[in-house]
Amino acid sequence: MATRTARGLETRQSILVAASAIASVEGLEGLTLGRLAAELSMSKSGLFAHFGSKEELQLATIEHARQLYVDQVILPALARPRGIAALHGLCDEYVALMERRVFPGGCFFAGAMAEFDARPGIVRDTIASVQRRWLDLLESAARDAIHNGELEGGIDPAQLGFELEAAMLSANWYFHLYGDTAFFTRARSAVQGAIR
Amino acid sequence: MATRTARGLETRQSILVAASAIASVEGLEGLTLGRLAAELSMSKSGLFAHFGSKEELQLATIEHARQLYVDQVILPALARPRGIAALHGLCDEYVALMERRVFPGGCFFAGAMAEFDARPGIVRDTIASVQRRWLDLLESAARDAIHNGELEGGIDPAQLGFELEAAMLSANWYFHLYGDTAFFTRARSAVQGAIR
DNA sequence: GACACTGTAGCACGATCGTTCGTGCTATAC
DNA sequence: GTATAGCACGAACGATCGTGCTACAGTGTC
Numbered sequence: 001m002a003t004r005t006a007r008g009l010e011t012r013q014s015i016l017v018a019a020s021a022i023a024s025v026e027g028l029e030g031l032t033l034g035r036l037a038a039e040l041s042m043s044k045s046g047l048f049a050h051f052g053s054k055e056e057l058q059l060a061t062i063e064h065a066r067q068l069y070v071d072q073v074i075l076p077a078l079a080r081p082r083g084i085a086a087l088h089g090l091c092d093e094y095v096a097l098m099e100r101r102v103f104p105g106g107c108f109f110a111g112a113m114a115e116f117d118a119r120p121g122i123v124r125d126t127i128a129s130v131q132r133r134w135l136d137l138l139e140s141a142a143r144d145a146i147h148n149g150e151l152e153g154g155i156d157p158a159q160l161g162f163e164l165e166a167a168m169l170s171a172n173w174y175f176h177l178y179g180d181t182a183f184f185t186r187a188r189s190a191v192q193g194a195i196r
Numbered sequence: 197m198a199t200r201t202a203r204g205l206e207t208r209q210s211i212l213v214a215a216s217a218i219a220s221v222e223g224l225e226g227l228t229l230g231r232l233a234a235e236l237s238m239s240k241s242g243l244f245a246h247f248g249s250k251e252e253l254q255l256a257t258i259e260h261a262r263q264l265y266v267d268q269v270i271l272p273a274l275a276r277p278r279g280i281a282a283l284h285g286l287c288d289e290y291v292a293l294m295e296r297r298v299f300p301g302g303c304f305f306a307g308a309m310a311e312f313d314a315r316p317g318i319v320r321d322t323i324a325s326v327q328r329r330w331l332d333l334l335e336s337a338a339r340d341a342i343h344n345g346e347l348e349g350g351i352d353p354a355q356l357g358f359e360l361e362a363a364m365l366s367a368n369w370y371f372h373l374y375g376d377t378a379f380f381t382r383a384r385s386a387v388q389g390a391i392r
Numbered sequence: 393g394a395c396a397c398t399g400t401a402g403c404a405c406g407a408t409c410g411t412t413c414g415t416g417c418t419a420t421a422c
Numbered sequence: 423g424t425a426t427a428g429c430a431c432g433a434a435c436g437a438t439c440g441t442g443c444t445a446c447a448g449t450g451t452c
Contacts, residue, residue, distance in 0.1 A: 005419080005428060025314045030225065033410065045412085046430035054410060105314035114310030117372040118221045118301035128373050162370075162382045163363060163389075170362035176313040177324050186358045193359075201449080204399060229440065241442085242400040250440060399448080409438070414431105421426075 012050050015040060016064035019057065025105030027115045028058045028123065058123050065108040066130050072097055074137065084150035084195065087141035087164075091191045094168055095184055098175065107172045109134070135161055151195065163194050208246050211236060212260035215253065221301030223311045224254045224319065254319050261304040262326050268293055270333065280346035280391065283337035283360075287387045290364055291380055294371065302372045305330075306365050331357055347391065359390050 004012075018039050023031040033054065037044040051057040077089030098107060105111060113131055116124040138161035145151045151160075171187035174180070214235050219227040229250065233240040247253040273285030294303060301307060309327055312320040334357035341347045347356075367383035370376070 003428085007419090008429060011429080027223070027225075027311065029223075032408085034408070043431050044410090045432075048411070049430075052411095111310060113369050113373055114307060115223065117369050124373075131370075131373060159382060159385055162366065162379070163386050166362040166366035166386065167359060169366050169369070170358065173309050173313055173365070174327075174358075177309055177320075177327065183358070186355060189355055190359050190362065201398060203449090207399075228438085230438070239401050240440090241402075244441070245399070248441095393452105395450100395452080397449085397451105399446105401446080402444085403442105405440105405442075407439080410436100412435075413433090416431075417429085419426100419428090422424085 008050075011042075012060075013064075015047060015050060016061055019061040020065045020068070020108055021104055023058075023061055023105075024103035024108050024111055028061065028112055029115060031058070031061070033057075055121075055123065059126060062112065062123070062126055062130070065103075065112075068102070069097075069109070072102070082144045083141070083148040084145040087138070087145050087195060088191075090138060090141060091164055091168065091188075095171070095187055095191075098168075098172055099181070099184055106176045107169070110169050110172045135165060138164055145195075160194060164191055167191060167194070204246075207238075208256075209260075211243060211246060212257055215257040216261045216264070216304055217300055219254075219257055219301075220299035220304050220307055224257065224308055225311060227254070227257070229253075251317075251319065255322060258308065258319070258322055258326070261299075261308075264298070265293075265305070268298070278340045279337070279344040280341040283334070283341050283391060284387075286334060286337060287360055287364065287384075287391075291367070291383055291387075294364075294368055295377070295380055303365070303368045306368045331361060334360055341391075356390060360387055363387060363390070 015036065019031060019036055022036060022039065026032075026035075033044050033048055037047045040047065051060060073090065073093040077086055077093045080086045080089040109127065109130060112127045116127055135158075139157045142151065142155070142157035142160045146153060146155060146157060167187045167190035171183040174183040211232065215227060215232055218232060218235065222228075222231075229240050229244060233243045236243065247256060269286065269289040273282055273289045276282045276285040305323065305326060308319075308323045312323055331354075335353045338347065338351070338353035338356045342349060342351060342353060363383045363386035367379040370379040
């Protein structure tokens with residue numbers, strides 16, 4: 001491509017902020033260039049030029065969202081001591097992010113995974129890779145905790161990671177379906193019950 | 197509109213079978229009249245006449261899917277003795293339905309809930325009602341089990357229902373995302389671990 | 393054999409989709 | 423002061439969306 005100007009990068013960034021917000025509600029496919037352009041009061045073609053195709057826009061939006069999770073969930077969690085503290089941190093920070101309603105339509109990757117899990121393509125592969133790393137992160141934190149003797153040795157770290165992720169994911173869906181924050185409490189209880 | 201003759205009902209039924217299959221992959225919004233008509237080798241307008249609007253088609257598709265779950269999951273499960281047997285039955289039959297790949301894109305209601313959880317409207321309200329009844333069913337089976345003394349009295353049946361649902365829902369996503377049936381085993385392990 | 397009714401098809405509509413193209417504006421480089 | 427490159431715009435493309443309207447074939451009733 002071409003070397004970018006500060007202004008161009010700024011515009012691109014503001015597009016991605018709006019895009020990830022819209023996509024969390026309408027989905028990555030329901031995210032439309034026209035709707036996005038209207039939201040930002042800019043022309044469809046001017047917006048389009050930043051990405052070259054809708055698929056590229058989707059991929060850029062995914063990367064933007066991933067970075068947000070790294071900054072707001074993973075880094076704070078991994079600042080805690082390795083082991084059960086970090087494991088708790090990952091869950092706490094994730095639920096806290098949902099509670100902060102950073103994405104108006106709920107967890108960006110929960111929505112993306114649900115939308116693309118049965119549809120082949122680069123977008124789906126990208127989402128799969130991000131989710132893979134997230135599950136691996138939970139699993140390795142669980143493994144550290146076992147290694148530290150903070151969890152029973154008989155526990156399967158992958159199974160534990162799956163169950164933690166399951167509780168958090170479902171809290172995301174049901175919170176938005178019913179507008180009931182009690183589901184965050186349910187998720188926290190499930191996490192507490194599983195990590196003991 | 198109002199279908200009367202046997203032939204009309206038959207056509208309508210075959211439309212709904214195809215519609216629920218497509219919707220499980222592409223979503224209820226991604227389900228398109230043109231695509232559906234092509235799949236069934238009939239005209240868009242002829243198909244359209246059965247429902248009158250896309251929203252009515254979506255609602256009819258939801259009702260069709262709900263009936264399928266009643267027949268293939270709920271009724272078999274509730275044929276077992278009330279209490280822990282029925283509770284296990286609900287989970288087993290549900291996972292078995294997913295394993296049978298009845299819906300090519302995964303659990304119909306998981307997809308529908310994920311798609312509409314943040315979008316107001318009649319479709320979302322209908323899905324919310326179906327999911328509400330499903331959660332209530334799990335909860336009341338858990339309550340029966342506690343009443344029978346098959347589960348510890350200290351257990352919160354609503355919390356248990358949530359955790360069971362969470363494990364099964366997540367198995368659905370991850371199975372389709374990675375094509376890995378091990379996630380069904382994870383779900384079964386989680387259910388076994390939670391009901392004890 | 394005429395009739396009413398239901399089910400399906402054909403055709404056209406306005407809107408919106410992603411995408412392309414040509415054209416200016418603006419800020420930096422020479 | 424002029425050349426250049428990045429950025430954004432408006433207009434238009436063909437395709438497809440959901441939705442009407444009209445015509446006609448099939449079936450059952452008198």
